[in-house]
Amino acid sequence: MMTPCTFDDALPRALAEIQRAFPDIEPADVRFIRDMNARVHVVLPDAVDASVLAAARPRLAQRLGAYSPGLESGLTRLSETLSGTALWDEPYVVEDIDRILVRLIERRVMGQDWALAPSAEPVGAGAPAPHAPRVSFFSLKGGVGRSTALFLWGRALAARGKRVLLLDLDLEAPGLGAQLLPDADRPDFGVVDWLVEDLVGSPVAAAMLEQRTLVARSPLADVGYLSVVPATGRRSMQRPGGFIAKLARAYLESEHGDGxxxxARVRRLLTGLEQRLEPDLVLIDSRAGLHETAAAAILHLDADVLLFATDQPTVWEGYRYLLAQLAQMAHIAPAGADDDWRLRLKMVYAKAVKTQAALDLFRSRAYRLWLDCLYDEQLPNVGSDRFSFAETDDAAPHHPLLILHHPVFEQFNPLEDLNEAAEAAVAASFGPFMIALNERVLGEDGAGVRDDR
Structure with missing residues (x-):
């Protein structure tokens, strides 16, 4: 008796059936579609004989069980789909199933951004002017010092005269506004408000940008400016009962253009902010965890991405899921050695223990994970342009930047706790991290004291 099909079984079983029934069809000429309920549809070229197709349908449906959409819709030819030949142009991810690359079109209610190739700003004639460097700060869990690191580096750059823009995309656990802006200084609106107004095409969304009612300067920087676009503004603080209702709508697809x-909406918001504020650097606080919204900060804002981690089994397991998803992107968004989007990723060892043994262990675990998931396999007699690194290569994505653990930052409130003792702790804990970022992002060397203003 055949065991019931599970979500994890469905795609391999469908592939096996197609290979059995249609051995002459190349995998690249097949599209697998996983619908919103995770049922698997298979689309074959029009050249397939109708009688052979009909004969294969019952066995495929039986093998997929609950994950079959039915005899007719489960196995079709391209011209028989609603999309017709346009289906071949739809975005897909590539899953490696026993070394066979399967083209999979994902139909999701949310999370479609995870299925799209990494986005970069367009270049060439008619393209917008290059934007300032962008850096996304991501972690699987809260409490690792991600937002603190973002603020402290931004503040250090502002102290040197840089114009720094901080964007809070941690919409479900908003923090930058409360941490960096006194209540009286909060702007009227935040990112959630803009997304809700933009969803319905309200002119208020454009007015938020034009009138700068989304942004406020933090008093924690004196020389340059540290501009904060919080997740929420004064309006939400005054009427907190409506926040969750707004949040539920903020994630929806808008009717702008073709949808x-x-x-894409966050990218448009960020471009509008950059055009009006002209920052030297943009720092983006991502939502923690493998939520659908994290795909924007990791894949689609043309940003360097810092992946914060502590040395815990739960963290490594979560990053294995993330890197496995990103590996699907690597198949559909190849790039040359100098512009590979994977080079924009960088691990950060947060709350690090200051012993060589601990540092070596973290690096070793990170290396094994990247080698398993996202680095290219090193094959004999293959050129050196493959995406792979030595474990000790400090330029490699797995080789971490370092933030040392310090008790001062366990319950750190920047608006209240930036005293002389805290400043010494910042230098000891975050100093090397900030110097490394100055070099990585701004191209500065040594202590990164160069000032371009």
Whole structure:
């Protein structure tokens, strides 16, 4: 008796059936579609004989069980689909199933941004002017010092005269506004408000940008400016009962153009902010965890991405899921050695223990994970342009930047706790991290004291 099909079984079983029934069809000429309920549809070229197709349908449906959409819709030819030949142009991810690359079109209610190739700003004639460097700060869990690191580096750059923009995309656990802006200084609106107004095409969304009612300067920087776009503004603070209702709508696809997912909408918001504020650097606080919204900060804002981690089994397991998803992107968004989007990713060892043994262990675990998931396999007699690194290569994505653990930052409130003792702790804990970022992002060397203003 055949065991019931599970979500994890469905795609391999469908592939096996197609290979059995149609051995002459190349995998690249097949599209697998996983619908919103995770049922698997298979689309074959029009050249397939109708009688052979009909004969294969019952066995495929039986093998997929609950994950079959039915005899007719489960196995079709391209011209028989609603999309017709346009289906071949739809975005897909590539899953490696026993070394066979399967083209999979994902139909999701949310999370479609995870299925789209990494986005970069367009270049060439008619393209917008290059934007300032962007850096996304991501972690699987809260409490690792991600937002603190973002603020402290931004503040240090502002102290040197830089114009720094901080964008809070941690919409479900908003923090930058409360941490960096006194209540009286909060702007009227935040990112959630803009997304809700933009969803319905309200002119208020454009007015938020034009009148700068989304942004406020933090008093924690004196020389340059540290501009904060919080997740929420004064309006939400005054009427907190409506926040969750707004949040539920903020993630929806808008009717702008042909329809925009969250990543495209956030990118448009960020471009509008940059055009009006002209920052030297943009720092983006991502939502923690493998939520659908994290795809925007990781894949679609043309940003360097810092992946914060502590040395815990739960963290490594979560990053294995993330890197496995990103590996699917690597198949559909190849790039040359100098512009590979994977080079924009960088691990950060947060709350690190200051012993060589601990540092070596973290690096070793990170290396094994990247080698398993996202680095290219090193094959004999293959050129050196493959995406792979030595474990000790400090330029490699797995080789971590370092933030040392310090008790001062366990319950750190920047608006109240930036005294002389805290400043010494910042230098000891975050100093090397900030110097490394100055070099990585701004191209500065040594202590990164160069000032371009």
């Amino acid at each position: 925009e997912g969250l990543a």
